[in-house]
Every structure is written in structure tokens, then in C-alpha cells.
Amino acid sequence: MSCLQTIQDYGLRSLGFGERLLPKTDFTLCEHFTLIGSGMIWNIYFGVMAMIIGFFLATALAVGKASANKWLRKPSEWFIFLFRGSPLFIQFFFAYFFFLSLKKPYPMFDAFTSAWLGALIVLFLNTSAYAGEIFYGALRSIPKGDIEAADAYGMTGWSRFRRIIWPTMLRLAWPAYTNEAIFVFQSTTLVFFSAFPAWQQRGDALYYASYFADKTFNPFVPYPILAFYFILLTLVIVWGFGRINKRLNRHLPEERKTKMRFRLNLAR
Amino acid sequence: MFSYCADPDTLGTFRWFSCYLTNGVHWSFYLSFLKVLALLAVTAPVALSFGFAGAMAARSHILPLSWLGKAYIAIVRGVPDIAFFLFFVIALDQGFEWLRHKVLCPDWTDPVRQGNDFIVCQAAKLPLGTSPEWVHETYGFFLAVVTFSIVFGAFAANVLFGGMRAVPRAQLETAEAYGMTRRQTFWRILVPQMWVYALPGLSNLWMVLIKATPLLFLLGIEDIVYWARELGGTKTSRFTDYPHGDWRMWYFLGLLIFYLGMTRVSELGLERLMRRLSHGQATSGGELLRKETTA
Numbered sequence: 001m002s003c004l005q006t007i008q009d010y011g012l013r014s015l016g017f018g019e020r021l022l023p024k025t026d027f028t029l030c031e032h033f034t035l036i037g038s039g040m041i042w043n044i045y046f047g048v049m050a051m052i053i054g055f056f057l058a059t060a061l062a063v064g065k066a067s068a069n070k071w072l073r074k075p076s077e078w079f080i081f082l083f084r085g086s087p088l089f090i091q092f093f094f095a096y097f098f099f100l101s102l103k104k105p106y107p108m109f110d111a112f113t114s115a116w117l118g119a120l121i122v123l124f125l126n127t128s129a130y131a132g133e134i135f136y137g138a139l140r141s142i143p144k145g146d147i148e149a150a151d152a153y154g155m156t157g158w159s160r161f162r163r164i165i166w167p168t169m170l171r172l173a174w175p176a177y178t179n180e181a182i183f184v185f186q187s188t189t190l191v192f193f194s195a196f197p198a199w200q201q202r203g204d205a206l207y208y209a210s211y212f213a214d215k216t217f218n219p220f221v222p223y224p225i226l227a228f229y230f231i232l233l234t235l236v237i238v239w240g241f242g243r244i245n246k247r248l249n250r251h252l253p254e255e256r257k258t259k260m261r262f263r264l265n266l267a268r
Numbered sequence: 269m270f271s272y273c274a275d276p277d278t279l280g281t282f283r284w285f286s287c288y289l290t291n292g293v294h295w296s297f298y299l300s301f302l303k304v305l306a307l308l309a310v311t312a313p314v315a316l317s318f319g320f321a322g323a324m325a326a327r328s329h330i331l332p333l334s335w336l337g338k339a340y341i342a343i344v345r346g347v348p349d350i351a352f353f354l355f356f357v358i359a360l361d362q363g364f365e366w367l368r369h370k371v372l373c374p375d376w377t378d379p380v381r382q383g384n385d386f387i388v389c390q391a392a393k394l395p396l397g398t399s400p401e402w403v404h405e406t407y408g409f410f411l412a413v414v415t416f417s418i419v420f421g422a423f424a425a426n427v428l429f430g431g432m433r434a435v436p437r438a439q440l441e442t443a444e445a446y447g448m449t450r451r452q453t454f455w456r457i458l459v460p461q462m463w464v465y466a467l468p469g470l471s472n473l474w475m476v477l478i479k480a481t482p483l484l485f486l487l488g489i490e491d492i493v494y495w496a497r498e499l500g501g502t503k504t505s506r507f508t509d510y511p512h513g514d515w516r517m518w519y520f521l522g523l524l525i526f527y528l529g530m531t532r533v534s535e536l537g538l539e540r541l542m543r544r545l546s547h548g549q550a551t552s553g554g555e556l557l558r559k560e561t562t563a
Contacts, residue, residue: 084526085531089477094524097500097517186348193350193486210354217386219362223355226415227347234346 003030014038022201022211029221032212035223039125041207045116046186046204050123054131054184057124061132062169063161066139070233076132083129088122088187092194095122115196127184134180138173139165171248178241182234188239205229276509288510297495301526304481304492307413312477314417316470319424326429341426349419350483356415357487361394367391405490412487416480423473431466432458464545464553471538478530481522496520 009019011034023031064076083091099112110117142165150164170177189206192198198207205226212222272279273287288294327336365388366380373389380388395403435458445454485493498515546553 019275046400055505082528086527087482088494089479089482089485090520090527093496094517094520097514097520101514101517182346186350189348189350206348206351206354209351213354213358218381219355219358226351230348230351231346 003028006030007034008120010034011038014041014043014204016200016202016208020200024215027073027212027216032222032225035208035212036205036222037229039203039208040229042115042191042202042204043185043188046120046123046135046188046191047181049120050127050184050188051181054124054127057128058131058135059166061128062135062139065132065136065259079127080133080136083126084133087192088126091122091126091192092119092190092196095119097196113196114199115191119194119196123184123187126187127180130180130183131177134173134176135169138169138189141172142168167248174241174245174248178238178245181237184231185237186230284510288512291510293499295493296490297492297499300490300492300495303489304408304484307409307416307481307484308477310413311416311420312474314413315420315424315477318421319426319428319559322421322425323428323432326425327432336459337425337429340422341429343422343499349480350486352419353415353483353486356418357411360414362386363390365394368394408487408489412484412489416477416486420473420477420480423476424470427466427469427473428462430469431462435461451470463543464549467538467542467545471534471542474534474538475531478527478534492523492526496523 006028007030010031012018013022013035015038022035061076061080064072065080067073067076095118096113099109099118102109103113112121114248146164147160148169150160155164189204192203192207201207201211203211209222209226213219216222270283270287270290272283272481273291276284276287279287322337322340325333326341328334367387369376369380369388369392372391376389378387380386397406428501439457439461440453443457480560482491482493484491496519497516500514500519503511505511542553543557546557548554548558
């Protein structure tokens, strides 16, 4: 069987298109690459969706935590502590069994027990908490002069937030936020290893990699392929976020621009 | 556990739970919490020493060694840690068995990998097929510790490497001016001072390590996640004296609270440690402490 044929059969296997049965024996390198790559669709789906929706909640949480009002501050603080203080793995398990017990009396929660929605919600809440903390830190380090200048121009409330505080917050938080994005994409590999079932063997990249490792009893092929895909994904993230960073800093004089280094920091 | 537990069907709610939560399997569940704590206690120092070795290698003047250190630091980033866990558990196991195979059965001619099988001679099996159950369990735990240490060692190497570079140049130059050798400068000047710069990163790492402990489940250890799934599942009266519905949600809620508690305690502990280490250091934290005491 040619490699092109394999790609046609298994390229969209993780979404349920193409050949139904996974290869059983005589695994070729092409099959490894195709199936694990096909699984990456799920990793990218979870990561992109969680980041996009999470961005808004994160901003709200950061503003809430920095608020002087106790009724806004306390819930934000607790939310952030709850999701940052416990392992994502346990959160997945808890959410799955929680949705499962909701499903019994209310059948409308059926979709929540499948990974595409249930796991997405957990990832979304989780990344919101982490990004919220990052944004909160940035919010507190906005130069005092910027806000005083806004006051001097007579800006208040929404327009001051929209034009001064929010862009500065993003600018300061961006390197750490890039780091968080890398982490979110890596966390997506946990989904099918926690309780969420991979229905009809439609799993993510790590699901297929461990499938191959289990069948061939040889971890030295599938996991490096997975690593290759993830390093590629990380480079794309760093490049994309770097472009946005450039735009956020475009008004600054050249030497003051915070250079976006590819940080190896484990800042989570 | 209690004398009234002989017939659980007749008990009231409170007594029923006091019996239920102290039965045999629950003690195994509580024991698995100790497993997690043991993993933390063993992994943290081992990973730190791996990290120290990695950072020292990365700083080395011997080029291949420094490449090795830098590669070790870089490789773990960009790839999900869970993939490393799944990889190393099999890879280490096969590596050990292959080494023993080479030593113990030198006249074995068949290749080790035959199609989809990994075959070593009986004497090289690890642990031996004849060894008792606890050896198997200990070996599994040992593999888990080594795996965790390799992965977190790389993270720690990164943090320590950064900490070493953060020590002000002037300190090292002063040491050189006093005629200290490179080795002396490293051990007497650099190492004592780098901790305060590395501590924020290391405390972060400690938090990440705590939150990675449930992944023991994926390495085939009977840890808290395993037991929470086992105990929480629906039980009928045919198999147990304590039948109940699907309680897995509540068990995992318990685990969630356990981890939140661990995080909170660690946060408080690390804050105190940071205060102590900042004492007398030429950092803004140390300056703040100085002002507090003199004011």
C-alpha cells in the first residue's frame, strides 16, 4: 500500500472519516506519521478553542481580581486558586464524572460527557485561570504615569480601559501569555488519558502514539514522531505570538521594545 | 474497624459512613496518598541533583559536555511531559532488560526485537518472573521515580542555569581577584548565592511537580487516581457489604481538595523560605527586609 493511499485512508481518521479499522500489524513509518498527525487535529482544536474563549474570561478575571470591590475580587481570587491549585488531570476526571451524574436526570447533558465539549470546557476554565493570573500580574505593573496621563486627558471608565489599560496589560503580559499558550496545547494531550472516552478510537496525537507503542512494544518510533509534531506546533505558536507582540509594541522606540525571546522558562 | 460494623445494613447514616470509610480497601486508598507523598519526597531531591548536574554540564567549558547539558535542558520543552512519561517508562524498562540480557545471556543469538515483540532471555527479565508481588510493585515505583526525575531534572536544570547566570558578575570577578580558582569560585561564591535567584523558579517547579503526581496513574501505579476510580464505581450488594451508586465524582472532589490543600501549604512554606533566603542578599527582596528591620 502506497503512502498516498495511507494518507487518504487515515488522514482524517481522528474525525471518523476514511478507513474504520486501525492498522493491526506491519506498521509502516507512513502509518505512524499519518495517524499521529491526524490526531493532532484534536490537539489543535482543543488548544485553539480554549485559548480564544479563555482570553475573554481571563481578562474579566484579571480585572475582577484587581477590583476594589470585594464582591468582584473574592470570586475571581477563588476561581483562580481553584483551577491553578489543582491538577488538570484531576479536573478532567472530576468534570467527566460530574457531567455523567448530571446526564442521568437531565439527558440534555449528553454532549458534555463527550470530549469535544466536556474536555473543552475544562480546558477553557483552566487556561482562563492561568491567563487571568498572568493578566492580573501585568495589570499591577502598568506604569503609574500611563494611567495618570489618561486621567489628565479626562479619560474615565470604559474608554480609559479600552485605550490605555488593556493594551498596556496585553503588552506586558504577552511573553508569559505565549508560554501559557504552549502549555495549553501540551495539556490537550491529557484529554483522552483522563476519563473522556475516545469514541470509535477517534483520539488525539498521544492516543495514537501510545496505540502504536502498545502494539509494537517499541516506544522509540511513535513518541519521537509525536515530539516532532509538537515541536513544530510550538514553533508555530512562538512565531504567531511573536507577530502579535510586534504589533502590540509598535509604538515604542526601538531600544525599549521587549524582545520576545523564545523562553525556555517553565513559568506556570 | 468498629465493633458495630458486623452488619452494615442496619446502621444509621453516620455509623454506616464511619464503617464504610474505614474498611480494608479504604486503607489501601489512604496508603496510596502516602505513595504520592513518597514520590514527592524522593523525586524532588533526585530531580534537583539531576538539574544541578545538567546546569553544571551546560556551563562547562568542554564543548561536547555543554552541548549535552543544553540539549537536556531544551529537549523537555516543547514536548508534552506526559509523552515523556509514557515514553520513558517503556524505554527505561527495555533498556535495563537489554543491558541485563547482554551481560547475563552472552550466547543468545536471536535479535531482541522480533517483529512486534521484545524478547530477552528469562534470566534477564526485570523483575524476575519468580519474584514476589512487592518486588514488581517496587520496581514499578522505581521506574516512575526515575522517569519523574529525568523530566523534572531538565526543568530544574533550566531554572538553576538561569539562577547561576543571574549572580552578579562583580561577585565572581571579586573572587577571581582574590586568586580563587574556577572550581573554588563555583563552589564558594556562585553556588551559595544562586539559590535566591533560582528560588522563584524552583518553587514554581515544586508546584508543577505536585500537580504532576496524579500522572503516576498512567505509569501503572496503583495511586490515588486508581483507587478513586475503583472505590467510586457502582457497587452492588453481591460483591460488597457497602453497596452504593456511582460516587466517583465525590472521590475526585476529595482528591481535588487534597491537592488544593497541598498547594496552599506549599505556598505558605515557600513564602517563608523566600523570606529567609532573601536575608542579607543584594536583591530588592533583601533590601526590603533590611529596611523593615532598621526602620
